[in-house]
Amino acid sequence: MTAIRATNLSKRYGKTVAVSNLSFDVEPGRVTGFLGPNGAGKSTTMRMILGLDRPSGGSALVDGRPYAELERPLRKVGALLDAKAVHGGRSARNHLLAIAQSNGIPNGRVDEVLEAVGLREVAGRRIGGFSLGMSQRLGIAAALLGDPEILLFDEPVNGLDPDGILWIRTFMRELAAEGRTVFVSSHLMSEMAQTADHLIVIGKGALIADTSVAEFIGRSSQGYVRVRSPRLADVAELIKVGEPHHDHLRVTAMSPVEIGTLTARAGIPLEELTFVQPSLEAAYMELTKDSLEFTS
Amino acid sequence: MIDILRSEWTKIRSVRSTMWTLAVTAGLMLGIGTLIASAARGSTEDDIPGAQAVMLSLTGIMFASLSIATLGVLVISSEYRTGGIRTSLMAVPKRMSLLTGKIVVFTVTSLVVCTVASAASLAVGVAITQPPTLDMAEAVRAVAGCGLYLTACGLFGLALGTLVRHTPGAIVSAIALMLVLPQITGMLPGQVGRTVADHFTTNAGMQVAVPLVRNASLGPWSGFGVYLVWIAVIMIAGAVLMRRRDA
């Protein structure tokens, strides 16, 4: 069964349309990236999946049912939304213990997950004093308590140092490799490229793409050839299809070999002739540029 | 439900604000009771009647009620302040079950602590005032009444916290509804004014704890019943909103 299914999901806050008519499925056994610029509606969508915010329209089902109808939901779904949204006065252990008890999860599991995320040493400390990285680990520990098949992480690497980022990335890949469903949001394409197998891209609350990462790169904007020469005007006249760009030409209709042959015959010296591969980041920008709320 | 109760018990016992508010509640009962009883003893050579001794010992209830109401507010508003409510609702998405769990755990905790604190205040107060006779049934009733009244005040806070979701806002509302407005209604003119005042929150509820308070319309238990209706109405309003609102 599809782990998470959104059908025509919509959410308005007063006049703000946060999510509009969004439909997608999230499948088990892979990391599904949920990508979109800030304010695209990723967090709102996750809150609706988890039954925290009520959709204005459409539905979100987890394992075929609305989240609120799951018995002991943490045994099925684990989620990390906002790592700092915890009572700072509690110790890490008591925080996790309260969560575990609410779903009938044995107390011993608390120490297991603390160990798994590397917080065993600080289990008795007040979480108010935790760094962001430690809080993220605690949030992940909470998500893992019920050994759930479905995991949701909202921007888990935000504000983490490279070690922490690598740790979370590896962790998510392992969870997916175990056959679990991992649904993780980010506003950074570069992050998703390294973690996700599949992408759901949204902008201004609406679906832009639902595709594998490889496909996403493939169908994104083409590359171009960058040509630099002391006689740039002559090159432009010769090849006719170049687009002037600061101190160089950009050519999409010809290959470097074709350009090189032409200019060599005409005896025009070149300083640079490079094929520029589109970066993922550029592809993502290209796709979402119309949906950005603010353009700089 | 037992799972939710265990979880809520872990939550309430593992934050300092619980220990603080409970300690302050008990401290106010004992401290003010001792102070007033000593003052009364020192001001007269005559015997202090038993009923009066009981009342003097329990004078702290006015202030203790605000302290326990603060704990009631915090039980839920602190989760909204920190955002922890989302974690709680992910664990227990049936929102009425979560609220019920909080109500039950708070009620039991408060009843135990407040009844013990009231009994201790009474014992100290009686030891100081030395009344010639003491109606034991009356003393037990006063202590039980104090425990019940203070716990009801805490539930008043919990109801306001659920409705307002904002700690300072809920505490200010509690002070207004439990302390300020009851005094102001006392100034209302005429028979209607008198009836309104008699039925207003703590004016109605307090007699169960302090029997000498004058209330022409209601007895101790009917008055307490009226107070519980106030609390229930606010709690239900809060519960309806909790079901409907985004967390």
Ligand SMILES: Nc1ncnc2c1ncn2[C@@H]1O[C@H](COP(=O)(O)OP(=O)(O)O)[C@@H](O)[C@H]1O
């Ligand atoms: N509780 C809320 N009240 C009002 N507006 C909100 C609320 N939550 C989100 N929004 C608005 O909805 C849009 C989507 O926000 P969000 O889901 O947080 O986006 P993302 O997580 O992709 O950055 C934004 O315009 C945001 O300002």
Ligand SMILES: [Mg+2]
């Ligand atoms: Mg977000």
